Each structure stands twice: as structure tokens, then as C-alpha cells.
Amino acid sequence: MNWRDHLIEASFRGAKFKVLDASTEVGRRNVLHEYPFKDTPYVEDMGASADRFTINAHIVQSRDNDWDYFAERDALILALKTEGPGTLKHPFYGEVTVSVEGMVPITESFLEGGIARFAITFVQAGESIFPVPTVDSTRGMDTVAETAINQVGDSFVSRFTAKALSARTVVSDLGKTISMIKNTVLSVRGSMAATVSGTLATLNEMKSTITTIVNSPTSIATFINSSISSALSLIGDPIPVTGGSMGGWSGEYEGAVVSLPEDPVPLRLGESEVRAMVELSRFGESITVDDPSMYGGLLEDITVNSYNTAVEALNREVLVDMVRVLAIVNAVRVAVRVDYDSYDKAMEVMNLVVDRIDELLILIGDQSADETYADYDVYKRMDDSVYLSLVQLRVTFIRIMKQIGADLARVVEYRVPPAVIPxxxxxxxxxNDISRDEDIVNRNTPAVNHPGFLPEGEAIEVLSE
Structure with a gap:
């Protein structure tokens, strides 16, 4: 065996590159003490110096990348810019945990063409000896979510007016709420059939009690909270609640809340549940809307021409607000529990939820300034605390999702060589893990329709590490 047999292919965070030459610095952190009138100095050994690896790397067009080096170059650039230590596969020293030191010059020229040269300095990275604060993302998010639930519940109870003349509309709207929740439950993928069946049965049972609660704002608020929470039983465990406190208000309705799991929720199930909750937050759209939700929840407009119809319309708006806010709050609670497989997927889900939060903030802000019913002495009086709690929910959610995504691999483009490769x-x-083949196939379906034959010469998506 000669020295070439010991070499390994160079890469950083899974991004591969070629090495022209490399140098390594090792040593001790010695401090030299020279004293006046003393001929012999004293050397104080302060421990080992951090090893430094300077590599002159390059990525060149070749048959392996179909004579296009841009994708591999960009993957290495992304790896170098990613926060925190990463694994360097050094051709001479094997696997080393390192961090990038300083800036990395990248040279490309028309004279050479088809090659990018990198001058990279890596420094050995060890574990911190100091305590590192950790963030309990689920508990922190649940705390902020609970505040939003409390605020929207209190706002509902203070703004809803129980009147016999509007009871029929309330019954109809609550029935349509349950119907839309059932439709979103059926849209969730990855849940056990028995769990789905049990959730639908719970919702049907709740629907049968609607006529008994329409004269109590606290009971209606509790009913809405319980029905939306029941949809989360696809990923959590229902906990019966009788006459207890549901958020910041107290109700007599016998319902259920759901204890969400501490362990990560599988990606397919969790993402599907988040999307279902985001869709549910569209409840109450007018039947004249151009792009209605496929899950229902459309409501006929109420013609306001008297005090009673103004109260009826306001009750409708208050109810719709509560359904929408509770749906997006639960979307957030689920999203931070999902077991994401990549940074890109985590950011995709984050942006989906944040975009909807932004839309709700605009709607709530517009309602607060709306005096449509003032002629009938009916005022919307949207509580600022609901708006502010949603703002705080948004800020906390973005921060936690970015923390979750920071440790995940990125999706990068890989060009399949012009040859048969499974x-x-x-x-x-x-x-170096054959079990990852399933992820490659799933990530590129339908472009990859057989695991034994990746599309020759075409670009597919793979994880950076």
C-alpha cells in the first residue's frame, strides 16, 4: 500500500472539491518570558494551538458534472458561508471538525475557463467548555401562543352580543366551522385512519350541541377553541376538559384540548397539519371571493340595514376573527415541532405561516378602523391586545424557526453524470450511507421514477450533507 491509497476525497459539509496542495500548522501556545539579568529564559506552556489547515482547492468542469461546474461551486460557497463548525474531509488527515477562518478568495478567469479556485483556511473547532444556553423552542412558542389564545378569547367574550334574533346565524356559522375543520382533518396526510375517524366522531358530537350554547359568549368561545384543538389530535393526545378555563376565559362547555408531543412530529404529517391549519384560518370568506378555499368555510354576506342586523354582522366578524386567529396559532404550535429534513423545507413552512399572519394583521388592522356600523350605534372596537399578541407570535415564530433551520442541511442541485447511476x-x-437513497428518490419524484435509474445528465435535488 502506498501513500495514495490512504487519500480520501476532499469535501466540506458534504460539498466536494479537488485539492491542488495543502499546508497544515500545528504547535503549542508557548509564552516566552525573558527576565532582566537572567541568561536563561522561561517558556510557559499554555496548551496546544488550534490546528490550521490551508487548502488550495478547485472545482473544475468535468464529465462527472456534465462540463458545468457552477452547481458544485455554489454548493461549496454555501457550505463555507454556513454558520458554525462543520466536517472537513481532508485528503491527508481524514475527517476533522473545523470552522472557516476569515474570508475565502475565489478566483475565476476567462483565460482558464471552467474552473473556480478557492484559497481556504480552516481552524480546528472543539466543544465550548462554558455552559451554552439552550432554547426550548416548543415551550417558548407555546407560551406566546397561549397569550394570543387568551387575548382573542377575551376579545370575543367582550365583543359578542348574545341576541335571540341572531341565534340562527350563529348556529349556522358554527356548523360551517365544524364542517371546514372536518374537511381540513381529512386533508392531513400521514395520520392513522383510526385517529382520523375518532377526531371526526368528536367533531360530529360537538356539532350536535351547538344549539345549546348560542346564548353564552363564553360557551361559544370555548366551543370554537375546543373544536379547533380537536383537529390537533391527529398529532397529539386529547385531554378532556369540563367547565374549566379555556385560555383567558371560563366556560361551561365540555370539550377537549390537545397535548402536543415533545418529540418531533414526522415531516409529512406535521407539514400537512400546518397547511390544514393555515387553510382553516381562511374561514369566513365571502361566497363572492375570487379564489375560495377548497375546504369550505364560505359565508353569505349579511345585509346591514338596522341595529339588529348590525349586531348580527358584528357577531359574525367576531366569530370569524376567533376561528382565524386560533387556527394560525395552532399552525405555529405544530410548525415548531416538525422534524424537518432540510433548511429549505423549514423556511418554506415558516414563510407559508408568516405570510398568513401578515394577512390577518392587515385584516384586523382594517377592522379596527372600520366604522361601517356606527350609524346603528354598533362599534367593532377590536382590542389592540389581539393585534399585538399576533405581532409577538410572528416575531417569536420566525426566531425559533430560524434556530431550527440553522442546524439543517441545505437543498442543493446535483447534475447526474451522463451514465446509468442508481x-x-x-x-x-x-x-457514505446507502439508506439515504430513499430520500433522493422521494425528493425528486416524479423526475426519478425508478431508484435504479437516475435521469442521465439532468439536475436533481439532494441535501448538502
Whole structure:
């Protein structure tokens, strides 16, 4: 065996590159003390110096990348810019945990063409000896979510007017709420059939009690909270509640809340649940809307021409507000529990939820300034605390999702060589893990319709590490 047999393919965070030459610095952190009138100095050993690895790397067009080096270059640039230590596969020293030191010059020229040269300095990275604060993302998010639930519940109870003349509308609206929740439950993928069946049965049972609660704002608020919470039983465990406190208000309705799991929720199930909750937050759209939700929840407009119809319309708006806010709050609670497989997927879900929060903030802000019913001495009086709690929910959610995404691999483009290559081979060559072949296939369906034949010469998506 000669020295070439010991070499390994160079990469950083899974992004591969070629090495022209490399140098390494090792040593001790010695401090030299030279004293007046003393001929012999004293050397104080302060411990080992951090090893430094300087690598002159390059990525060049070749048959392996279909004579296009841009994707591999960009993958390495992304790896170098990613926060925190990463694994360097050094051709001479094997796997080392390192951090990038300083800036990395990248040279490309028309004279050479088809090659990018990198001058990279890595420094050895160890574990911190000091305590590192950790963030309990689920508990922190639940605390902020609970505040939003309390605020919207209190706002509902203070703004809703129980009147016999509007009872029929309330019964109809609550019935349509349950119907839309059932439709979103049926849209969730990855849940057990028995769990779905049990959730639908619970919702049907709740629907049968609607006529008994329409004269009590606290009971209606509790009913809405319980019905939306029941939809989360697809990923959590229902906990019966009788006449207790549901958020910041107290009700007599016998319902259920759901204890969400501490363990990560599988991606397919969790993402599907988040999307269902975001869709539910569209409840109450007018039947004249151009792009209605496929899950229902459309309501006929109420013609306001008297005090009673103004109260009826305001009750409708208050009810719709509560359904929408509770739905998006639960979307947030689920989103921070999902077991994401990549940074890109985590950011995709975050942006989906944040975009909807922004839309709700605009709607709530517009309602607060709306004096449509003032002629009938009926005022919307939207509580600022609901708006502010949603703002805080948004800020906290973005911060936690970015923390979750920071440790995840990125989705990068990989160009399949113009030859037959199975996903199993690519998984082994790229990750040294043949079990990753399923992820490669799933990530690129339908472009990849057989694991034994990746599309020759075409670009597919893979994880950076």
C-alpha cells in the first residue's frame, strides 16, 4: 500500500472539491518570558494551538458534472458561508471538525475557463467548555401562543352580543366551522385512519350541541377553541376538559384540548397539519371571493340595514376573527415541532405561516378602523391586545424557526453524470450511507421514477450533507 491509497476525497459539509496542495500548522501556545539579568529564559506552556489547515482547492468542469461546474461551486460557497463548525474531509488527515477562518478568495478567469479556485483556511473547532444556553423552542412558542389564545378569547367574550334574533346565524356559522375543520382533518396526510375517524366522531358530537350554547359568549368561545384543538389530535393526545378555563376565559362547555408531543412530529404529517391549519384560518370568506378555499368555510354576506342586523354582522366578524386567529396559532404550535429534513423545507413552512399572519394583521388592522356600523350605534372596537399578541407570535415564530433551520442541511442541485447511476450508488458516494437513497428518490419524484435509474445528465435535488 502506498501513500495514495490512504487519500480520501476532499469535501466540506458534504460539498466536494479537488485539492491542488495543502499546508497544515500545528504547535503549542508557548509564552516566552525573558527576565532582566537572567541568561536563561522561561517558556510557559499554555496548551496546544488550534490546528490550521490551508487548502488550495478547485472545482473544475468535468464529465462527472456534465462540463458545468457552477452547481458544485455554489454548493461549496454555501457550505463555507454556513454558520458554525462543520466536517472537513481532508485528503491527508481524514475527517476533522473545523470552522472557516476569515474570508475565502475565489478566483475565476476567462483565460482558464471552467474552473473556480478557492484559497481556504480552516481552524480546528472543539466543544465550548462554558455552559451554552439552550432554547426550548416548543415551550417558548407555546407560551406566546397561549397569550394570543387568551387575548382573542377575551376579545370575543367582550365583543359578542348574545341576541335571540341572531341565534340562527350563529348556529349556522358554527356548523360551517365544524364542517371546514372536518374537511381540513381529512386533508392531513400521514395520520392513522383510526385517529382520523375518532377526531371526526368528536367533531360530529360537538356539532350536535351547538344549539345549546348560542346564548353564552363564553360557551361559544370555548366551543370554537375546543373544536379547533380537536383537529390537533391527529398529532397529539386529547385531554378532556369540563367547565374549566379555556385560555383567558371560563366556560361551561365540555370539550377537549390537545397535548402536543415533545418529540418531533414526522415531516409529512406535521407539514400537512400546518397547511390544514393555515387553510382553516381562511374561514369566513365571502361566497363572492375570487379564489375560495377548497375546504369550505364560505359565508353569505349579511345585509346591514338596522341595529339588529348590525349586531348580527358584528357577531359574525367576531366569530370569524376567533376561528382565524386560533387556527394560525395552532399552525405555529405544530410548525415548531416538525422534524424537518432540510433548511429549505423549514423556511418554506415558516414563510407559508408568516405570510398568513401578515394577512390577518392587515385584516384586523382594517377592522379596527372600520366604522361601517356606527350609524346603528354598533362599534367593532377590536382590542389592540389581539393585534399585538399576533405581532409577538410572528416575531417569536420566525426566531425559533430560524434556530431550527440553522442546524439543517441545505437543498442543493446535483447534475447526474451522463451514465446509468442508481440512487443507492449516489447515496453511498455522497453520504457514505446507502439508506439515504430513499430520500433522493422521494425528493425528486416524479423526475426519478425508478431508484435504479437516475435521469442521465439532468439536475436533481439532494441535501448538502
Amino acid at each position: 440512487s443507492l450508488v449516489l447515496a453511498y458516494e455522497r453520504y
